[in-house]
Amino acid sequence: MRNVLLVARRELQAGIVKKSFLISTAIMVAILFIAVFVLDYFANRDTSEEATQIAISAEAEPLVATLTQTAAAQGTAIETTTLGDADGEAAVLDGDAAAFVTGTPPAIAVTFKHNPDVDVIQLLTDALQSQALADEVTKLGGDPAEFTQSIAAAAPDVKVLEGEIENWGPNYLVTVVVLGLLLFGLISSGSIISQGVVEEKASRVVEILLATIRPSELFAGKVLGAGLIGLIQLAIYGAAAYGAVRITGVLDGFDIPVGPQMLAMLGWFLLGFATLGTLWGALASLVSRQEDVGAVTTPMVFAVMIPFYVAIYLVPNAPESAWTTNLSIAPVFAPFVMPIRQVFSAAVPGWQLALAIVLNVAIVPLIVWLAGTIYHRAILHTGSRMTLSEVFTKAAD
Missing domain, CATH: 3.40.190.10 (Periplasmic binding protein-like II)
Structure with a gap:
């Protein structure tokens, strides 16, 4: 465990001082502030038309x-x-x-x-x-x-059986922004760990490291470090968005729990990164050059994008369907689908939310074992790209 923490600290210290991290974080914070101020301008400007x-x-x-x-x-x-x-x-x-x-x-x-x-x-x-x-x-x-x-009184009385969902429009907008930040955080963290794995492999530094610690410890430390970097970055984005909303007061007229949504985003990020982030790093170990990283990690990009688009397009059109209910509980999909479903459904049963969290946590050991196996068998392979079939037919060292 000590070696894992040492590797994680090294990854964290090296990652948060990189120019790419600082610049991208600053740009994203600026974009969030500008977007909220622009939204506030259009929401509160005088829309009265001249006679x-x-x-x-x-x-x-x-x-x-x-x-x-x-x-x-x-x-x-x-x-x-x-x-x-x-x-x-x-x-x-x-x-x-x-x-x-x-x-x-x-x-x-x-x-x-x-x-x-x-x-x-x-x-x-x-x-x-x-x-x-x-x-x-x-x-x-x-x-x-x-x-x-x-004539004016001749209008029907409207009766709603299940109650109207209050402020679903602004709530949906806030949730989509939160999920967009979650999507960005997962892709960014995945890129960090994949680039780190390939850099060490290409420079042969990994061979020196593996002479002192086990592959599982090195990989776990890198995943933990990249996850902490992503969590810090996402927390900065969430704080910036929340601060901009509070400063402008753009949502003061609506009962929308922006703060709790930001905290929930961090929790869903941890679950999402525990499954997707580990696989991201493992797949990166299949190649030895940065130019080849995109080819092996493209499936992971789709693994993040598909749940995001399913959430923002399926749930609003069929919030009570079996597909929506099942996907909001399923691993990988739950971090994106469940928050949107909570906007469009009058009340999501607490047991379903708990089940979604339990299933996502339960699958983590399997994903970690799979990712660790890939990393262990591929990290010392140099030269041409290693395929997954070669990984699973290769005897473990």
Whole structure:
């Protein structure tokens, strides 16, 4: 155990002072701050639109009251100004008015400068139809006001059986960002351990190290060190995102537990790295050159990307399906699928969350044994790339 800790400390001390680590971490923190501040700007900026200016001739003034009521009902801001024919057309040409309405209702005409504004035309059409309907109700001896109230009240009562998921939109956005950081952390940590393994193998340093410690101790130390580097980096990202959210207050109006989600992200990272990170390092031991690392570790990239995309595309469309339930518990998939499922499901049973954690922990010894076997049998192999079939047919030293 002492040798494992020594190797882990060496990996940690060497990794956190590398320029690549410092630069990538600083860039990512800056991106997170910028993204949150941009989101806050667009979320809190004044979205009120300027009122549409409509010039009205004296003959068309009887339509103004209905036009104003119709615009208010549709949530459209308008301002009307009564002008003569010459002044009304001049206002349109000068851009002071979007349209000039002339004529006596219901026979009105509308003048535009260039292309007709579809929204203005629709607003005028609705106003004319409302006024025509009110006139017909009056002719029949009815009260237009009561008729309008009756029409407005004719709407169904909405009943929800299982309750509405509150703030699922912002919660989903936060969860996707958290999973994106988790994805980045796993890939980054996998790259760290794979590059370290190949560097030692290519420089023959590993032969010197194995003269003093066992391969299992060396590999365990490297995995532990790379995992700690990834955990530190991910904690920095989480703290930066949480700090930016608190500073801007962009989520103050929503009941979203950002802090607990960040802590949960670190826990899921540990489980994900214990399975995927160890295999990442083991597969890297199959090659002796940095140029070949990508070829052997590409499957691990897919092993991380597939659960991520399954989580963000499957779960929102089928949150209660058997596929979603099973994948949220399954090893490798659970760190990505379970957090999204918790957003879209009214309540994930506690036993399912516990089972997901237990299964992910239970598979770790098997993955560690498999990765250790690959590393032990491949780390001293030099020259051409070693295949997995060669690894498992080779007698252990």
